Amino acid sequence: xxPMSGSQKPWEHVKSGGSEADPLAARFVESLSYDTRLYxxxxxxxxxxxxxxxxxxxxxxxxxxxxxxxxGEIEEEIEAAGVTGWGGWKIELEDVxxxxxxxxxxxxxxxxxxxxxxxxxxxxxxxxxAMWCKEAAGEMLLSxxxxxxxxxxxxxxxxxxxxxxxxxxxxxxxxxLGGELQAWADAFTGCFARCxxxxxxxxxxxxxxxxxxxxxxxxxxxxxxxxxxxxxxxSNNAIEATASRDVAIDFVYALSMTAMWLSRxxxxxxxxxxxxxxxxxxxxxxxxxxxxxxxxxxxxxxELIRGRCGTVYGHLVSLLTIxxxxxxGYNRDLQEDKRHxxxxxxxxxxxxxxxxxxxxxxRFNEDRIKAxxxxxxxxxxxxxxxxxxxxxxxRTAHQIVGALVWHCIDNNMTKLSDLSVEQMRxxxxxxxxxxxxxxxVYDWLGAENVVKRYQTHGNAGLSGFKQQLAQWKQxxxxxxx
Ligand code: ARG
Numbered sequence: 001x002x003p004m005s006g007s008q009k010p011w012e013h014v015k016s017g018g019s020e021a022d023p024l025a026a027r028f029v030e031s032l033s034y035d036t037r038l039y040x041x042x043x044x045x046x047x048x049x050x051x052x053x054x055x056x057x058x059x060x061x062x063x064x065x066x067x068x069x070x071x072g073e074i075e076e077e078i079e080a081a082g083v084t085g086w087g088g089w090k091i092e093l094e095d096v097x098x099x100x101x102x103x104x105x106x107x108x109x110x111x112x113x114x115x116x117x118x119x120x121x122x123x124x125x126x127x128x129x130a131m132w133c134k135e136a137a138g139e140m141l142l143s144x145x146x147x148x149x150x151x152x153x154x155x156x157x158x159x160x161x162x163x164x165x166x167x168x169x170x171x172x173x174x175x176x177l178g179g180e181l182q183a184w185a186d187a188f189t190g191c192f193a194r195c196x197x198x199x200x201x202x203x204x205x206x207x208x209x210x211x212x213x214x215x216x217x218x219x220x221x222x223x224x225x226x227x228x229x230x231x232x233x234x235s236n237n238a239i240e241a242t243a244s245r246d247v248a249i250d251f252v253y254a255l256s257m258t259a260m261w262l263s264r265x266x267x268x269x270x271x272x273x274x275x276x277x278x279x280x281x282x283x284x285x286x287x288x289x290x291x292x293x294x295x296x297x298x299x300x301x302x303e304l305i306r307g308r309c310g311t312v313y314g315h316l317v318s319l320l321t322i323x324x325x326x327x328x329g330y331n332r333d334l335q336e337d338k339r340h341x342x343x344x345x346x347x348x349x350x351x352x353x354x355x356x357x358x359x360x361x362x363r364f365n366e367d368r369i370k371a372x373x374x375x376x377x378x379x380x381x382x383x384x385x386x387x388x389x390x391x392x393x394x395r396t397a398h399q400i401v402g403a404l405v406w407h408c409i410d411n412n413m414t415k416l417s418d419l420s421v422e423q424m425r426x427x428x429x430x431x432x433x434x435x436x437x438x439x440x441v442y443d444w445l446g447a448e449n450v451v452k453r454y455q456t457h458g459n460a461g462l463s464g465f466k467q468q469l470a471q472w473k474q475x476x477x478x479x480x481x
Pocket of ligand 1: 031035094095121122125330332335336
């Protein structure tokens with residue numbers, strides 16, 4: 001019986017017409033408007049599949065040669081025309097996969113029709129997307145490393161500067177600027193490490209899982225997985241492999257964590273740039289004026305970085321929600337995944353690059369920060385630790401220092417070092433022996449002294465900062481050729 005054919009779609013021939021018959025349906029069903037960026041991965045997946053088909057005797061060597069040559073030419077054509085400019089994209093064919101296959105058949109004829117043997121768009125798109133995510137994760141790794149390095153470079157320039165740290169955005173203990181800058185460097189190092197770990201989780205290749213159940217043909221899925229060189233072997237279960245978007249969700253989670261750190265950093269620097277703080281200025285290119293208030297220099301780029309975190313979280317929640325109600329196996333809902341993965345990636349990559357430029361241009365205002373050090377009793381904890389070294393239990397020391405701080409406030413003294421030894425002894429009278437406080441107490445007071453005293457591994461004072469800077473320099477030396 002001749003097939004009923006009213007459709008141009010090769011896979012719609014059993015029906016009297018395809019979705020292209022209705023322009024709204026054609027527009028509604030397509031993913032070509034956003035999935036063309038998978039073209040390289042699609043072609044690589046097709047070549048691996050074709051090599052496997054030849055290896056198991058399902059196509060001839062000549063077929064394979066024609067397929068490889070045809071796909072190679074298509075890739076060159078797309079590259080020459082630019083992804084959007086290639087003439088082979090036909091919206092009525094729905095997606096990147098069908099357009100490339102149709103172009104191949106047009107180019108090489110019969111052998112092209114054999115390419116889809118034992119394959120479905122369901123395993124094809126799962127494979128393409130996994131490959132794309134892994135490649136994009138590699139790019140992310142580079143961008144996040146560059147940003148982390150840029151924080152370390154700034155730390156190298158201005159890191160010895162003593163400054164206040166904040167908990168609850170209230171003055172806490174003195175630190176050196178390098179301690180804080182290395183905190184950001186560490187956070188972004190964590191971001192690329194997370195990306196690597198999550199991508200390593202997805203080492204299995206879906207190719208050859210078919211539509212849902214695999215194939216009755218003797219495909220060698222180990223061969224195609226090996227050929228792609230990105231995977232450790234074929235996926236275990238055809239149903240899971242075609243139903244899963246875990247690789248995309250994990251990747252967007254890693255992107256969301258990066259966006260979160262970018263947003264926290266942006267918030268901190270926005271605060272540092274206020275007139276009230278006056279700690280920091282960044283390059284003019286990264287601030288904007290106001291259309292009404294002539295004096296303004298607004299930190300718009302930082303605000304946009306903070307704002308775009310919301311966009312990225314939205315993509316993560318969208319992906320999770322798209323998947324939550326789906327039966328196991330492919331459902332067309334999954335086509336929506338790519339909008340979110342691509343946009344989340346583009347957003348975070350842009351933000352990382354913007355952040356790197358901002359950090360490069362940043363200058364901390366040393367005079368302003370130094371002048372601010374004597375407010376907020378930053379050395380109070382240091383004084384309590386001094387008492388601990390003299391045998392006073394920490395809880396008691398905390399109580400003594402608390403009382404001394406209140407005494408200073410009541411008597412219009414701004415610093416603990418304004419107190420005489422005698423005044424301190426009197427303040428501690430019922431709680432500690434007189435000799436617990438001596439002249440050497442002043443070595444523990446004042447922000448400049450305190451940052452030299454921290455000794456714990458990873459501290460935010462001078463020794464911790466120097467150690468972290470040395471580690472960074474060592475890593476740079478190792479990675480430079
Ligand atoms: N463009 C589709 C996607 O991105 C390809 C899969 C279509 N599969 C199907 N059985 N209709 O998910």
